[in-house]
Amino acid sequence: MNTTDRTPVDLLRSALAGDAGRPLVTWYDDTTGERVELSVTTLANWVAKTANLLRDDLGAEPGDRLALLLPAHWQTAAWLLACASARVVPVIGGDPGDADLVVAGPDRLEEARECRGERVALSLRPLGARFPEPPEGFIDYAVAVPGQGDVFVPDEELEPGDEALVIDGIGWTADQVVEDARIEAVEMGLAPGDRALCRLEWNHRRGLFAGFWAPLAVGGSVVICRPGAPIDDATLERRRETERVTRTVE
Template sequence: MNATERTPADLLSAALVADPARPLVTFYDDATGERVELSVATFANWVAKTANYLQGDLAAEPGDRLALLLPAHWQSAVWLLACSAVGVVAEVGGDPAAADLVVSGPDTLDAARGCSGERVALALRPMGGRFPQPPAGFADYAVEVPGQGDRFAPFAPVDPEAVALVVGGERLTGAGIGARALADARAAGMPEAPRVLSGLPYATWQGLSYGLYAPLATGGSVVLCRHLDQLGADGAAARETSEQVTVKAPPAVS
């Protein structure tokens, strides 16, 4: 990471230049059997569309607070990077009533209705599918985003020293996210361009670091697993082999 690769959005831009075809996020949901693999280019395209939606249709500005009520999921990763690109503060598990806008999964819609601003809902269905019936009071992400532009440019410069992420009571700047993720990778002994397997939730910094930011900061990729405990020890070992995993996230602390 150099002086021009500071925020998560900067890191993604650098990865896109370096090798757009390589895998970046491989997502499994072991409750449904879903597997999705996104290259750097495909992931960046989702981020650009989401950032355009966030900045344009939702009128979000740098410093606005977005309550992110989503599990560890490839679409959650997209939203985190889109927030970085726009300069919106992503508050993971934040209070919708105190936020300017909210992004919710299907299991947190009641809580999300506490937000008086814009509300977006994700069905979290395979292949980014839409809700069969859109929830009242919410825009359906899968309906709104596909038609957005494939290239993104912020209306206002994003300050890398401004708070960009709030998780588990911690507040991190855009530059601080990249620096801390890189330090985490070094402390964990991650090799160059690691292939990281993580079943950790996104509700903690550790989950976000192993499950997104550290692989991004080191030119690697993540195998992000939801409901990994349902796979069993033999299945987990087989996945490590098939996905050529070089680093495993530690177990979640209860």
């Protein structure tokens, strides 16, 4: 954690400057048994590749609005930070028809077709696998992202006053994302090294900030459990113990 951080990009840089090998995002899907763990370094690599994809292949420009039709997921975390890196504004659950480009999971492809710009589809299958059959009219993220560069050098850095996020029609500038993340962390009692377990969707302010931005802002980490997936109390308690969870958001 660095008290001088003023943008989401700063938060990732501070995490990398600390213990870059520590787990940052851990994902569980209790419908498939999948578990994925990303260190700070690994997530940063996904962010760089995705930001390069955004700018170089999709032609996204600073200020473009991206309808983000993804659930709480480790790949969603990469897209949020990639948008910040490329100065693209993610509109959580936004109307594809009003967006410059759209990123959608497998259950939202039909509505995503309303976008007249570039369309990217994520299978959300275990380990980020590609679609068995590429969806017509979409770029398959799992096919397009591996070949991207491992380092992203922005044409211009994200500024604290730049718009950086939209949820339910409400916009946040980059510095407001960081400030709200810190406020949420205080309300949750999060401290550096804490691990938050999140069972909420990220399509509303509390779910997204408590489940991702707040842990990142204070030098913590998050264990994301697929919202709505069946899990009994005993399994959940074992997970808290195994993952050394210190806070739960549900």
